[in-house]
Amino acid sequence: xxxxxxxxxxxxxxxxxxxxxxxxxxxxxxxxxxxxxxxxxxxxxxxxxxxxxxxxxxxxxxxxxxxxxxxxxxxxxxxxxxxxxxxxxxxxxxxxxxxxxxxxxxxxxxxxxxxxxxxxxxxxxxxxxxxxxxxxxxxxxxxxxxxxxxxxxxxxxxxxxxxxxxxxxxxxxxxxxxxxxxxxxxxxxxxxxxxxxxxxxxxxxxxxxxxxxxxxxxxxxxxxxxxxxxxxxxxxxxxxxxxxxxxxxxxxxxxxxxxxxxxxxxxxxxxxxxxxxxxxxxxxxxxxxxxxxxxxxxxxxxxxxxxxxxxxxxxxxxxxxxxxxxxxxxxxxxxxxxxxxxxxxxxxxxxxxxxxxxxxxxxxxxxxxxxxxxxxxxxxxxxxxxxxxxxxxxxxxxxxxxxxxxxxxxxx
Ligand code: HEM
Numbered sequence: 001x002x003x004x005x006x007x008x009x010x011x012x013x014x015x016x017x018x019x020x021x022x023x024x025x026x027x028x029x030x031x032x033x034x035x036x037x038x039x040x041x042x043x044x045x046x047x048x049x050x051x052x053x054x055x056x057x058x059x060x061x062x063x064x065x066x067x068x069x070x071x072x073x074x075x076x077x078x079x080x081x082x083x084x085x086x087x088x089x090x091x092x093x094x095x096x097x098x099x100x101x102x103x104x105x106x107x108x109x110x111x112x113x114x115x116x117x118x119x120x121x122x123x124x125x126x127x128x129x130x131x132x133x134x135x136x137x138x139x140x141x142x143x144x145x146x147x148x149x150x151x152x153x154x155x156x157x158x159x160x161x162x163x164x165x166x167x168x169x170x171x172x173x174x175x176x177x178x179x180x181x182x183x184x185x186x187x188x189x190x191x192x193x194x195x196x197x198x199x200x201x202x203x204x205x206x207x208x209x210x211x212x213x214x215x216x217x218x219x220x221x222x223x224x225x226x227x228x229x230x231x232x233x234x235x236x237x238x239x240x241x242x243x244x245x246x247x248x249x250x251x252x253x254x255x256x257x258x259x260x261x262x263x264x265x266x267x268x269x270x271x272x273x274x275x276x277x278x279x280x281x282x283x284x285x286x287x288x289x290x291x292x293x294x295x296x297x298x299x300x301x302x303x304x305x306x307x308x309x310x311x312x313x314x315x316x317x318x319x320x321x322x323x324x325x326x327x328x329x330x331x332x333x334x335x336x337x338x339x340x341x342x343x344x345x346x347x348x349x350x351x352x353x354x355x356x357x358x359x360x361x362x363x364x365x366x367x368x369x370x371x372x373x374x375x376x377x378x379x380x381x382x383x384x385x386x387x388x389x390x391x392x393x394x395x396x397x398x399x400x401x402x403x404x405x406x407x408x409x410x411x412x
Contacts, residue, residue, distance in 0.1 A: 003313035004035020008047060013040065015186050015300075015398035022394050024299070024401075025341065028329035037313025043186060045302065045324045046312070051336035051353065053312050054325040058357035062310045063303035063323060064100045065360060070306060077320045085193055087201035088183060094243035097251075097360065100306075104359065110236055111244060111363060114225040120366045123162065127370055130157050131378045139382055139410045143389055146406040151260040151375075152253070158371055159252035163245060164221020165210065176203045177250040185397050200246075207245045211238060222248075248364070255297045256368045258402030259354075260375060261392075263291025265406055266343050268388050273345040277376065278384050284376035287345045288369055292354035294343050299328045299401050301356065327353045328401075385412035 011034055012027030014020035020027060031038055032049045040047050048054050057063055064070075073080050081089070092098050096108055134154040138144040156170040165173070179199035182192045214224045226241050236244065267274045267287065276282045303323045310317040317323070330353045332340040337349065355362035362368070379386055390407040 002035045003037045003315040004031075006034040006038060008038045008040045009042075011038075013038075013047075016396075018394070018396050021396060021398050021401060024328060024398070025332055028326065028332055029341075031326075032329060032333060035313060037315060040324065043322075043324075045322050046315075046317070047324045047326055048312060049326055049329045049333075051330040051333035054327065054330040054353055055357060057303060057312070057323060057325050058353075058360075060303075060310065060358075062305065062307040064306045065301075065303060066098050066100050067304045067306060067320075069100050069103065071320075076304075085183075085197040085200075087204060088180070088193075088197045090239075091180070091200035091204055091243060091246050094237075094240040095247040096244070096363070097247060101359070107236065107240060107244065108359075108363070110229050111226070111248075114222055114229055115363055117366050120370060123158075123367070124370060124374070126161060127158055127374050128378075130154055130161070131371075131374045135375070135378050136382065141410070143407055143409045146264055146408050147257060147261045147403060148405060151257040154375070155253040155256045155260070155371060158367070159249055162222050162252075162367070163248060164214065164219055164223045165249070169206075172206075173203075173249055174253075175199065177254060180250060181254055181400055182397075185399050203246055204242055207242045208238070211241055211245075251362075252364055252367070254400060254402075256364075256371055258297030258400065259292055259368065259372055261403040261406050262295040262297055262401070263288070263372065264379075264408075265388065265392055265403060266291060266294050267345065268386060268408075270343045270345070273343055274386075276345050277380055282346045284380065285369065285373045286348040287376055288372045289350045289352065290343060290345050290347045291372065293331045293337070293347070293349065293352035295401075296327050296331055296352070296354045297400065297402050298354070299326065300399050301325050301327065325353075327356075383410040386410055387412045 008031055011030045012020065013031060028049065036048065036050045036053050038047045038049060048057055067076050094107065096104060099107065131154060134150055134157065138149055144150065152174060153170060156174055157167050160167050160170055176199040179195045182188050183196045210223060211227060214227050218224045223245060226236060226244060229236065277284065277287055303325065305317045305319055305321045305323065308319060334340050355365040387409050388406065389409045392403045392406050395402055395404045
């Protein structure tokens with residue numbers, strides 16, 4: 001494993017270029033060959049290109065998503081945060097994704113108490129009904145957009161059901177969430193940041209109101225349970241519940257929708273593989289794993305070096321340096337996956353990097369798998385002739401990478 005001196009930009013890494021975003025995998029291959037560790041100067045970021053290193057970094061406790069629980073910005077050699085987006089900052093303050101132990105451990109434990117695998121498995125019937133309700137009417141049309149017409153409203157309805165948010169507010173939630181996630185990209189212009197800040201503010205006010213309603217009128221939903229949950233006297237504060245609800249709502253559909261888009265595109269582009277699902281040779285749940293490995297919706301996550309002693313690619317890192325874990329590249333690493341550029345629907349390898357690993361491993365993985373599995377089963381049973389009728393385009397974002405639409409004819 002080597003620290004390559006090559007410049008990733010020279011190797012084709014262009015996270016703001018639509019041509020790169022459309023198919024980053026050849027460039028990833030060139031990057032992996034050039035080194036397991038590459039320095040990307042525009043973002044002062046050390047990129048990990050290979051599976052073994054990404055996997056190890058996810059589990060390395062000397063790395064953190066945040067540093068402000070241990071260091072001031074000055075101590076860390078970083079500028080003070082841009083104070084112009086206070087409501088966005090407020091919405092993120094207690095997001096699990098921005099916390100490290102001990103706050104992370106405390107809040108995650110409380111959430112996993114109510115967000116159990118059993119509770120999710122118990123949602124299979126409801127999710128199947130929601131898939132049918134959203135998909136079946138579309139099957140009478142000549143064509144429809146699998147993302148805007150199906151995946152988005154379906155996935156939002158699922159997460160709203162789980163949390164106890166009225167389905168009629170789904171469209172508003174989608175707008176807020178789309179505005180907010182722009183903040184996670186490499187370069188976000190100020191007008192998009194301002195829109196994200198406005199959206200975060202409205203979202204906070206909305207969730208605060210909902211929590212107030214559940215306090216006086218408890219229901220059997222996750223928000224009520226979060227309000228009520230107590231753990232050895234340790235309760236979630238209102239601000240923590242608000243941030244948790246927002247992260248669950250946002251994380252709860254963005255990546256799932258993009259997996260349905262990217263994954264169905266891959267399936268239909270490989271008719272022999274789709275045929276294996278149609279014939280029953282390969283179960284939908286098995287196919288889900290390959291959809292996630294082959295073209296993951298989340299391409300890059302970052303970590304700060306919090307303690308001395310971190311080593312990758314033969315390089316020893318200093319506290320305050322930043323590492324970028326390239327999920328899409330790791331999932332195509334030939335040292336980990338045989339014939340990695342082949343879309344093999346029966347591969348069924350659930351150890352891909354799609355859901356992360358370590359303490360931040362995706363809380364929603366069982367729900368996401370179930371949602372995608374149920375959708376695939378419905379498409380298999382009701383629309384075996386499903387065909388893409390317009391070449392799909394990716395949205396111009398690299399970190400959260402997904403299609404802007406997937407126009408399909410349900411019966412070919
Ligand atoms: C296919 C769909 C999904 C994918 C690919 C995905 C992927 C991920 C990844 C990679 C992480 C870890 C980020 C890191 O290590 O920095 C993560 C964390 C998380 N995901 Fe998901 N996710 C999906 C669906 C969901 C759903 C449906 C929910 C909620 C219902 C959800 C909730 C979360 C939460 C709360 C975290 C933060 C966990 C923590 O920091 O402890 N995700 N997800």
